[in-house]
Amino acid sequence: MNRLAHSTSPYLLQHKDNPVDWQEWGPEAFEEARRRDVPVLLSVGYAACHWCHVMAHESFEDDEVAAALNEGFVAVKVDREERPDVDSVYMSATTALTGHGGWPMTCVLTPDAEPFFCGTYFPKAQFLHVLAQVREVWTTQRERVTESSAHISDRLRELTASTSAQPIDDAALAQAVQGLRSQFDLARGGFGGAPKFPPSMVLEFLLRHHARTGSADALAMARRTCEAMARGGIYDQLAGGFARYSVDAAWVVPHFEKMLYDNAQLLRVYAHLFRTTGDDLARRVTAETAAFLVRDLGTGEGGFASALDADTDGVEGLTYAWTPDQLAEVLGEHDGRTAAELLGVTEQGTFEHGSSTLQLATDPDDPEWWQRARHLLWQSRNRRPQPARDDKVVTSWNGLAIAALSDAAVLLDDAALLAAAQQCAEFVVDTHLVEGRLRRSSRGGRVGAAHGVADDYGNLAEGLLALVPGQW
Secondary structure, eight states: OOOOTTOSOHHHHTTTTSSSOOEESSHHHHHHHHHHTOOEEEEEEOTTOHHHHHHIIIIITOHHHHHHHHHHOEEEEEETTTOHHHHHHHHHHHHHHHSOOOSSEEEEEOTTSOEEEEESOOOHHHHHHHHHHHHHHHHHOHHHHHHHHHHHHHHHHHHTOOOOOOOOOHHHHHHHHHHHHHHBOTTTOSBSSSSBOOOHHHHHHHHHHHHHHOOHHHHHHHHHHHHHHHHSTTBOTTTOOBOSEESSTTSOSEEOOEEHHHHHHHHHHHHHHHHHHOOHHHHHHHHHHHHHIIIIIBOTTSSBOOEEOSEETTEETTTTOBOHHHHHHHHOHHHHHHHHHHHTOOSSOSSSTTOBOOOOSSOOSOHHHHHHHHHHHHHHHHTSOOOOEEOOEEHHHHHHHHHHHHHHHHHHTOHHHHHHHHHHHHHHHHHHEETTEEBSEEETTEEOSSBOOHHHHHHHHHHHHHSOTTOO
């Protein structure tokens, strides 16, 4: 029997009608595994994950796979965003055993929760083979499985053991900046090669280092990276907000999911860059990203939803990519050609099937024309099918949003952003603080069972402290 129907996680609810007998992480699952003398198949993902959707359609909605899972395993589904503690433990095991990680994460555990097989995405045929092999080993070589799982668990405890605290002095911080310089992509901004993730915390560190020391180099790296991202396809040139990462080194083609935690941190980075430099670009991105958070991720209860999916109707980028003909259809032939040139939309395409992501390599010669055209394109895009929204409210990420909106409100002199931050703070404290302890998340105003972890407490505290004095 599938037991996910009453979950507060949108990711788990996506699997409530699977023929797999899923249940949530908890002692009941492991007690059942002991009673049946079978291993636990742990599947970890999140609602906006493209490959999680692929594996769900190929395998978890398939009767043949479901029969193999139900007969030989206790199947447990975990939303990594709702249970980061569980995700962290088994992702450490996955990366240690395979050399890489990612989602969906697929682990097989003993009834004592010790891992003895780990992987990520598997196509259906390969997944069925893995299940059969694991079941064979579990049945015929139990002693070997027990020894292996115990060894893996011991090794993970060694790798994650606490180390002695070391002071961070000026020399260590300067050395960190030098290390970043050695990895800096001078031509395209950011650090390293593809795929490129927005380095939010690194950028914040560089801005703080510049403020503390006057380092021109630190500011230059932060400024170049922020400009490159804001002008690339990773930034939504029509609605504001950033996608999770770029699949290329030049920030052209994003992985299209838009996460609250990324956008909250980047909003604060661009606000602080504007405070430091007065850059018009930084100010514009601050305002547009704040508007995206409030408009597209705001919930009816006052909090902020977790993410927008990468896929629309199963197709990645369907909502966001354009062809020259599509631009002309909205703007007319002349303005369509002008927009295509401005936004880097080509006949060959920069994305897939002749379509392009939208980039803004240079500011338009006629800003008023661009604002009118941008609005028309945004309105037209809103009539397309839209990506699904993961509407659970996570304490930690809402803390990040409160802090970012508070800073942006002051720097932009925008009372509406301050009101949004205050409303969010009131909702999270009123709803997520239960009997003196924080809960990790809620959905539709109903708080989840998972307790908060360290970053929930830390990021919410940071958000509350960032609210303007007298407003909280």
